[in-house]
Amino acid sequence: MAEEFVIGGIPVRQGETKRIDLPVVRLYTDTEMAIPVYVQRGKRSGPSLFVCAAIHGDELNGVKVISRLINSRALKSLRGTLIAVPVVNVYGMLHRSRYLPDGRDLNRCFPGTSKGSLASRMAYVFMQEVVAKCQYGIDLHTGALHRSNLPQIRGNLDDPEIRELGRAFGAPVMLHANLRDGSLREAATDLHVKTLLYEAGEALRFDDLCIRSGVRGILNVMRQLKMLPLRRGRKIMRPFISYESSWVRAGGSGIVRFERKLGEWVQKGELLATILDPYGHELDIVSSNDDGIVIGRTNLPLVHEGDAMYHIASFRKPHEVVKRLDELQDTLAGEAFTEKP
Numbered sequence: 001m002a003e004e005f006v007i008g009g010i011p012v013r014q015g016e017t018k019r020i021d022l023p024v025v026r027l028y029t030d031t032e033m034a035i036p037v038y039v040q041r042g043k044r045s046g047p048s049l050f051v052c053a054a055i056h057g058d059e060l061n062g063v064k065v066i067s068r069l070i071n072s073r074a075l076k077s078l079r080g081t082l083i084a085v086p087v088v089n090v091y092g093m094l095h096r097s098r099y100l101p102d103g104r105d106l107n108r109c110f111p112g113t114s115k116g117s118l119a120s121r122m123a124y125v126f127m128q129e130v131v132a133k134c135q136y137g138i139d140l141h142t143g144a145l146h147r148s149n150l151p152q153i154r155g156n157l158d159d160p161e162i163r164e165l166g167r168a169f170g171a172p173v174m175l176h177a178n179l180r181d182g183s184l185r186e187a188a189t190d191l192h193v194k195t196l197l198y199e200a201g202e203a204l205r206f207d208d209l210c211i212r213s214g215v216r217g218i219l220n221v222m223r224q225l226k227m228l229p230l231r232r233g234r235k236i237m238r239p240f241i242s243y244e245s246s247w248v249r250a251g252g253s254g255i256v257r258f259e260r261k262l263g264e265w266v267q268k269g270e271l272l273a274t275i276l277d278p279y280g281h282e283l284d285i286v287s288s289n290d291d292g293i294v295i296g297r298t299n300l301p302l303v304h305e306g307d308a309m310y311h312i313a314s315f316r317k318p319h320e321v322v323k324r325l326d327e328l329q330d331t332l333a334g335e336a337f338t339e340k341p
């Protein structure tokens with residue numbers, strides 16, 4: 001590995017930690033818009049890992065995950081380089097919005113170009129200055145507005161290394177996800193940067209369980225990459241691995257009575273929710289279309305016909321899943337997330 005690591009034109013030497021502002025564009029207020037980047041290099045050589053949050057500006061859990069991560073005592077024995085970016089979509093966070101001011105979704109604009117739209121330019125700077133300088137990456141997300149996700153890792157599980165890193169992370173569920181056009185993960189994969197996506201919680205909310213699970217997961221991945229010393233005797237929860245998931249949609253418009261929660265095991269045909277009219281009369285029932293675990297759910301008790309309500313991850317071997325359900329319940333109760341970083 002080269003002795004010098006340069007980001008945004010600023011060199012960071014081994015053993016150094018720097019906070020760097022990565023300029024993107026100048027605003028019409030005659031002020032600079034920059035992405036804040038934290039770079040920590042261990043005294044000893046090792047891999048380079050980026051961890052980023054708030055590519056969708058309203059997804060806050062990852063911001064907290066990164067602030068806890070970079071203040072963690074565990075990083076004192078860092079090998080290699082950690083690039084942590086707590087807020088990628090600075091515009092979105094200012095407006096408490098998923099999008100950029102031009103209405104674009106940054107995570108559909110990668111790898112971007114230097115002459116493209118605002119989103120495309122932002123993606124380009126991030127790719128050149130952060131992603132292209134790393135071998136590994138973890139992209140932190142939450143569910144959309146009024147939707148919660150069970151802590152889960154998404155990635156290309158057909159890649160054995162990504163599968164191993166995903167397992168090491170230790171989230172309750174690991175979901176095989178095909179690459180999406182224009183996503184950071186797709187652009188990173190094209191550069192052979194092995195990238196995991198962590199989804200947990202809801203937009204515009206902090207969820208402590210999701211945050212602790214995220215910090216612990218990143219530290220676990222760093223141990224797996226030998227960026228941090230291994231801890232002996234520590235049990236990492238084996239995640240449920242799913243290659244298929246689908247959303248169950250509302251069959252009618254109305255007021256929702258939720259019957260099942262995040263992380264619950266449901267069987268095909270089982271009742272998930274009831275849709276009522278304002279007088280309390282039942283209009284429709286919503287039932288699961290497969291055996292699986294509830295990994296995402298709307299929290300808003302008002303639905304239009306066709307709204308996505310429950311995200312169910314299916315499993316090829318449901319019997320194995322049932323056997324491990326106790327383990328999952330313990331985890332969700334917080335028992336396995338008690339590590340203080």
Ligand SMILES: [Zn+2]
Nearest residue numbers: 056059141142
């Ligand atoms: Zn997101």
